[in-house]
Amino acid sequence: MDKLLSEVLERIKPSPEEKEWELSIAESVKSKLRKIIPRNVELEIVGSVAKNTDLRNDRDVDLFMLFPKDTSKKELVSKGLRYAKRAVSPNPWRIGYAEHPYLKAEIEGCTVEIVPSFKILNINERASAVDRSPLHKRYILSRFDERKCDEVRLLKKFLKRFGVYGAELKVEGFSGYLCELLIVCYGSFTELLKNASNWRSPAIDIERYHTEKGMREKFKAPLIVIDPVDRNRNVAAAVSAISLSKFILASRAFLRRPSKGFFFADETEFSRKELAKKMRGRGTKFVAVVFPTPKVVPDILWPQLKKAAVSIVRHLELAEFKLFGYDYWSDEDKRCVILLELSTHTLPAVRKAVGPAIIYEKDVGSFIRKHKNAIGGPHVEGDKVVAVEQRKVTDALELVKKMTKKPASYAIPSHISKSMKRAYLLVDEDILNENFDEFLNSYLSTKEFFIDNLI
Known part of the structure; x- marks a missing residue:
């Protein structure tokens, strides 16, 4: 296994030239900022580049402007963004949002994020969530040597392979800092995987701030990893149950049959003809709700898109249509898609309303009053009263159309x-006329690449 991991590392570790190039861009921006900012504002490179845990071709740098603590938050944001815009000009930039706005610029193929924050020496001085980042950097640098940096790189690439790297709401996975802390805790990539294979409600507290019982009472999450620089924070709060489960299974699978396939994907090709054949073979009804992407940041877009999909599914099921599955996707620019797969998309014009058992006198009376205008009954079946009602909606497509016309009502x-x-609906193979084949293929091809290793 050592030989395998060494070969993987050769492919994922940035070359000295790449590191030098990234740092030269960061220093160039720092140099421009120093000519603009007041003397009491400090500059610090943080993130994976500063901690030496970055992957090859990541090409991103996090640069923090550290303002004195007596600066107002309004002044920090307004002045910080103004300084940042001047420093990156004439390169293209956009505003991103965490707890407060920051600037994201593209400079010679490198993404540079300039983040206004407060300079703090300990967590008790924290005024915003981003203020922790320099403390995180110092903690990791105090615990890491070159070997452990490489172990983090292996973990990040492993997680990326099955789509659970990143704490953003689109992914609900493992952040870079969480990866670093897991290596601090277990010492190496393989030791982490050996332990993760047997995780049951994992709770990790490197600095032993809490009892295990105290952790579980304070933090309700599938994975708990206490921040060494902030005892009141779970670094793994973003990790969903699905992401954690995938990581545990992938850990077991890799230890059984390690291969480079756990780090690098084979190029797989598929045609629309193949997708159409898969869709027809399932014998279900596919409906895609397609609409413009709202002008919001990804961390607002994805949870709202998820809630919208769940709400549509819930109302279809309340109307007694049966869903086989659903998914959602966006290019974060022009289009959003909610994909519905229905086992039952049409229903009879009538439905049977089953009431209470006849022994419940008051409930029976209420049921009869409620259904006195039913087209059949109320009458007795077995020990219950039932009624036959006219169904309000018999076609799932009609209900989905109704929801898109008055979405707030649903x-x-x-x-x-x-x-x-402004949504439009696509049904079955008409969905293939749009350019979201990869999304559709990922929905239809749900088998995890490592799953056979678990047999």
Whole structure:
């Protein structure tokens, strides 16, 4: 296994030239900023580049402007962004949002994020969530040597392979800092995987701030990893149950049959003809709700898109249509898609309403009053009263159309609701006329690449 991991590392570790290039861009921006900012504002490179845990071709640098603690948050944001815009000009930039806005610029193929924050010496001085980052950097550098940096790289690439790297709401996975802490805890990539293979409700506290019982009472999450620089924070809060489960299974699978396939994907090709054959073979009804992407940042877009999909599914199921599955996707620019796969998409014109058992006198009376205008009954079946009602909706497509016309009435979140009013529906193979084949293929091909290793 050592030979395998060494060969993987050769492919994922940045070359000295790449590191030098990234740092030269960072120093260039720092140099420009120093000519603009007041003397009491400090500059610090943080993130994976500064901690030497970055992957080859990541090409991103995090640069923090550290303002004195007596600066108001309003002043920090307004002045910080103004300084940043001047420093990166004339390169293209856009505003990103964490707890407060920051600037994201593209400079010679490298993404540079300039983040205004407060300079703090300990976590008790924290005024915003981003203030922790320099403390994280110092903690990791105090614990790491070159070997452990490489172990983090292996872990990041492993997680990327099955789509659970990244704490953003689109992914709900493992952040870079969480990866670093897991290596601090277990010492190496393989030791982490050996332990993770047997995880049951894992709770990790490197600095032993809490009892295990105290951790579980304080943090309700599938994975708990206490931040060594902030005892009141779970670094793994973003990790979903699905992401954690995939990691545990992939760990077992890799230890059984290690291969480079756990780090690098084979190029797989598929045609629309193959997708159409798969769709027809399932014998279900596919409906795609397509609408413009609202102008919001990804961390607002993805949870709202998820809530919208869940709400549509819930209302279809309340109307007694049966869903086989669903998914959602966006290019984060022009289009959003909610994909529905229905086992039952049409229903009879009538439905049977089953009431209470006849022994419940008051409930029986209420049921009869409620259904006195039923087209059949109420009458007795077995020991219950039942009624036959006219169904309000018999076609799932009609209900979905109704939801897109008045999305707010169906608990669709605000930003999605505005865009969904311009939605159009695609059914079955008509979906293939649009350019989201990869999304559709990922939905139809759900088998994890490592799953056979678990047999």
